[in-house]
Amino acid sequence: xxxxxxxxxxxxxxxxxxxxxxxxxxxxxxxxxxxxxxxxxxxxxxxxxxxxxxxxxxxxxxxxxxxxxx
Numbered sequence: 001x002x003x004x005x006x007x008x009x010x011x012x013x014x015x016x017x018x019x020x021x022x023x024x025x026x027x028x029x030x031x032x033x034x035x036x037x038x039x040x041x042x043x044x045x046x047x048x049x050x051x052x053x054x055x056x057x058x059x060x061x062x063x064x065x066x067x068x069x070x
Contacts, residue, residue: 012058017050
């Protein structure tokens, strides 16, 4: 079994990220807590994995679009 994680480009910015789909809780994207509407918004525009920074940017973009301020 290959335990080395794949380095893939972020679907939004192209930064290399270590994909840990087989160990999701250790993946860097798991630090971003998205609600169902935010996940749907992002999945309508992007298909692949994204870095935590881009996920946070898109979460803020969605919240601004619907008028929710933090």
